[in-house]
Amino acid sequence: MLPNGLKKDSHCKKKDNETSKNEKNHFTFVDLFCGCGGFSRGFIDEGFNPLVAIEIEENPVSSYALNFNGKIYEKIYKNGQYNYILKENYFKLEDFMSKEEIDFFKKINNYDKLSPIILNEDIREIHSLDILKFIDDKNDNNLGNIRSLSSNNIDLLIGGPPCEGYTGANPKRLKNPYDRLYSDELGRLVLEYIRIVGDLKPKVFVMENVPGMLNWQLWECIEQEFAKVGYNEIYFHVFNAENFGNPSVRKRIIVSNIKLNPEWSEHKNIVRDILEDEYTFKTIKNVEKLEKNEKSEETQKFRVNELNLNKEQYPLAERISKKLKDTKVGSGAVKFKASKGNLENYILINENDVSDTVMGQRRFIHPNKQRLLTVREQARLMGYPNHHILAGGLTSTYNQIGESVPPTLSNAIAKEVYKYLKSLEVDK
Incomplete structure (x- = not known):
């Protein structure tokens, strides 16, 4: 039996009136496990402003920074203490485009209005206060279109923790679902996501993973972990990306503290x-x-x-x-x-x-x-x-694509999150 709140997208409503992209969208977000930016892309295209993104792999970080005008930081230890320092991106826009093309690339991406900080680090080594410090510094310096922020009014936190611990494509996946969350090194990264959600207290969180997470033992454990950090009501959704215009099959689990009912695409891409x-x-x-x-x-x-x-x-x-x-x-x-x-x-x-x-x-x-x-x-x-x-060698760029969230799906979800956040403002 499906847990309360689990929705299969066969119940999704068909597409009607889209959110107007001309409406001013001042909502901000943090992206954990950002990869090359697929999850962020859907939200940015809907007008959301990325504040901080976290990713351990170097080439995806370069891709993210190039696409969204990001600055990369890494942690340096000295005398038992650490500081974050600005890190140069090995890749430049000039490696991919002419000057004329760069100018228009920036224009259609609203490039100058974006300025995310990308922490090129292992999320297990990142303290939530580090994230808040970067957000506060951005606000103090008036970088980007950022509102006053604190740990209790961040609009949105998104992220797709690595799926290796849960996917059926992994021949080494642990047999016991409980162990996948609490013992598997990569599976435990879901707990890191929950830790940061609990610390930052966003109004909305959206977590993506594979259908291999469709297990009642895992659901119960994940519900309990979110409850520990203050989110007592969460929803498990099952979405097929092709219903939202994706030309490839991609069934995904989306976990959120709000119900999501994204509208289907009118056109099937093949x-x-x-x-x-x-x-x-x-x-x-x-x-x-x-x-x-x-x-x-x-x-x-x-x-x-x-x-x-x-x-x-x-x-x-x-x-x-x-x-x-x-x-x-x-x-x-x-x-x-x-x-x-x-x-x-x-x-x-x-x-x-x-x-x-x-x-x-x-x-x-x-x-x-x-x-x-x-x-x-x-x-x-x-x-x-x-x-x-997509920055990097052939294998890396293929991997960045295959390990990401389709922008088609993330954009459909972004529209739903936008509606919810707007409703909170109306209710004030």
Whole structure:
């Protein structure tokens, strides 16, 4: 039996009137386990302002900073004490775009209105007072559009703790669900999320994880842990990202202290929509328009969408090519071990449907060409806009995508959180 508050998105209402993005959104948030910024992207696109983000991996931190005008800090110990110092981002916008492209990239991202602090540290080593200090410093220095903040009026805290302790794709997942939360090194990071929620006391928190968390023992334990830090009523939601416009399957558990009922997308996006061939076709169709209207905002936005970001093409390895002739559309050329049985990899993607779930180590094969999907195509499978930068090598960028929250899903949730926070202001 499902616990009280668990909602499957088959009960979600269909899309009606969207929140107006022209309304001033002054709400702020903190993002734990921010990765390359998928979870944040959906909220930022809805007008939320990121204050602080935390991520241990270096390349995702670079991606986050590039996309959202962030400053990176790391902890330095000296004489038994520590301080945070500003850390240079190895990657620059100039590594990805021309000056003209950078100018418009900043414009469509409201770049100059964003200034998040990114702590490139292990969350287990971060004290909540460190987060509050950075928020207070930002407020004192009038950086960004920040309201006066304290530990009891932070609007929102989001985060997707690592899923390895819970996912069925992990062959080493512990058998006892209780141990996954309290004994597994990565599974315990959910408790770190709860710790910081308890310390910062946000009006709303939203935590994302995998369906492997669908276990009554885990639910009870998670409910108890949130109750310990002052949140006695929480809701478990089950959402399928494809219902919100994602062109790939991604079933996710969303835990929050408020009920979420995001509106479905009216349009189903499929694999064909994200392939480079389709984008090339759109380019050809728009050549005349581009030539006639060189400086229009629509033309410039189109050009940003056609930036050569993460579009390098790679042929298949010989061992994969040999297996491909016996591979059916929608099936994998190879398999890898999971906690129960095997999962498919190097999947010959079906262009007429949504794709299988994108994972960090999973690769997809183009339906008509002997090559892998590019990093950009794989990012589109997760609902990332073409102007979202992914910094790092090939394996790292694929991993950043597969380990993130689809911006399509996070944006649908952001609309719900916005409505709730606005209702609190009306009630005052």
